[in-house]
Amino acid sequence: MRLDTPTLFLMTVVVTFMVGVLFLLSWGQARRTRALAIWGVAHLGGAGASALLCLRNTIPDSLSVGLGNAMMLGAYGLIWSGVRAFEGRKPAYLMALSGGALWAMACLVPAFYGSLAMRIMLASAVAGLFCALCAAEIWRGRHEPLASRWSAIVLMAAYALLYWVRVPLAALAPLPAATRSQDSPWLAVLCFAGVLFTVAIAFVFMALTKERAELKQRLAAETDSLTGLANRRAFVGRTQAHLAGRTRPVALILFDLDYFKAINDTYGHAVGDGVLVAFGHAANAVLPKGALLGRMGGEEFACVLVGGDAEDATRAAEQVRATIGRIALAAYPRLRIRVSAGVAATRPGETGCFDDLMRRADSALYGAKDAGRDRVVTAAAMPEALAA
Incomplete structure (x- = not known):
C-alpha cells in the first residue's frame, strides 16, 4: 500500500493541532501544571510547521523549507522544555529554540540549502536530540512512582531512534537529484510515524499529569497536615x-x-x-x-x-x-x-x-x-x- 505524503501531512496538521488544543484545555483546568501550557504551545507550533511543509511547492521555499523546519525543531525544543517543567526544573526556552535558530542559520549557506541529504541529516539529528533529552529528563525523575513514566521513557527514546536512523540513511541512500522530497517513501513513513507518536505522546503525557495529581491527593490524605509525617x-x-x-x-x-x-x-x-x-x-x-x-x-x-x-x-x-x-x-x-x-x-x-x-x-x-x-x-x- 502506498502512503500519500500530502494526505499524511494534512492529517499531521489536524492531529497535532487537536493535541495542542487538548493540552491547553487541560492546562485551563490545572493552571499550576505549567508543562501542559508549554506542550500545548509546542504542538500548535508543530501544527503550523506541518502546514507550511504541506504547502511545499505552493508557497516559497523560504517559508516551507526554511521557516517550516525551524518551527518544527522549535516545537520539539518546547516539548523538551515542557518535560523539564513537569519534572520541576526550570524550562530552558532559549536552548529549546536553539535548534530552530541553528536550522535558520544553516539555510543561509547555499551548499547546505541545496543539499536535501544535509537538510535531512541536520533536522533529524536535532529533533532526535530533543526527543532523547525528553527521555533523559523523565528518567531523572524516576524516583517519583508514576505508572506511565517508563512508557514515556521508551516512547521518547524510540522517537529519537527513529529520527537518528534517518541520518545515516540520508548519507548512504540519498534520493536521486530529480526526485522531489515529497515523493520520498521515507518522508511518508516519517509522517505516518509522527502522527502515531503525536497521539501516543498526548496520551502518555496526559496520563503522567493525571497520575501525579492522584499521587498528590493520596499523599495529602496520608499526611498529617501539621507535622508532615504519616497520619x-x-x-x-x-x-x-x-x-x-x-x-x-x-x-x-x-x-x-x-x-x-x-x-x-x-x-x-x-x-x-x-x-x-x-x-x-x-x-x-x-x-x-x-x-x-x-x-x-x-x-x-x-x-x-x-x-x-x-x-x-x-x-x-x-x-x-x-x-x-x-x-x-x-x-x-x-x-x-x-x-x-x-x-x-x-x-x-x-x-x-x-x-x-x-x-x-x-x-x-x-x-x-x-x-x-x-x-x-x-x-x-x-x-x-x-x-x-
Whole structure:
C-alpha cells in the first residue's frame, strides 16, 4: 500500500493541532501544571510547521523549507522544555529554540540549502536530540512512582531512534537529484510515524499529569497536615503491611510528649504546635534509616522499625528522648520538652497483628509515665499465644 505524503501531512496538521488544543484545555483546568501550557504551545507550533511543509511547492521555499523546519525543531525544543517543567526544573526556552535558530542559520549557506541529504541529516539529528533529552529528563525523575513514566521513557527514546536512523540513511541512500522530497517513501513513513507518536505522546503525557495529581491527593490524605509525617491511617496501614509480609522482626515505638497540655496552657497553642513540629523534625533526624515515623494524634507519635529487635528500638527511642531533651528555645527559656516512650517488638518467625503490638507498646508507654516520665520502657517479649 502506498502512503500519500500530502494526505499524511494534512492529517499531521489536524492531529497535532487537536493535541495542542487538548493540552491547553487541560492546562485551563490545572493552571499550576505549567508543562501542559508549554506542550500545548509546542504542538500548535508543530501544527503550523506541518502546514507550511504541506504547502511545499505552493508557497516559497523560504517559508516551507526554511521557516517550516525551524518551527518544527522549535516545537520539539518546547516539548523538551515542557518535560523539564513537569519534572520541576526550570524550562530552558532559549536552548529549546536553539535548534530552530541553528536550522535558520544553516539555510543561509547555499551548499547546505541545496543539499536535501544535509537538510535531512541536520533536522533529524536535532529533533532526535530533543526527543532523547525528553527521555533523559523523565528518567531523572524516576524516583517519583508514576505508572506511565517508563512508557514515556521508551516512547521518547524510540522517537529519537527513529529520527537518528534517518541520518545515516540520508548519507548512504540519498534520493536521486530529480526526485522531489515529497515523493520520498521515507518522508511518508516519517509522517505516518509522527502522527502515531503525536497521539501516543498526548496520551502518555496526559496520563503522567493525571497520575501525579492522584499521587498528590493520596499523599495529602496520608499526611498529617501539621507535622508532615504519616497520619494515623497511613501509619497503621504501612505497619500492617510490614507485619503481614515480614520475614524479619518488627519493632514499634510509641512516643508521648510529657506535660504537653501544660505547654499549651502556658505558652498557647501556636507554641504547642511548634513543639509538635520540632519533635517530628528532631526525631526523624536521629531515627535509623528506613524508620517510619507517624503522628497518631494529639501529642502521641509512633515509629516502626523493620528488621530491628527490641534492643535496637530501645536504643533508637533513647536517642530520640535525649535529642528532644536538649531542645532549647531562646524566646522561651523556661520551656522544656520531654518525651516518654514505650517499645514492643516481635521475634523472627512470629506472626501477630498491629493491635497486639500496639497494645504492648502502649502498656510499656504507660509504664514509662507511671515511672516518672522522660524515660523509655520496653515491653516483655510477645506471648507464645500470639505465635502462629
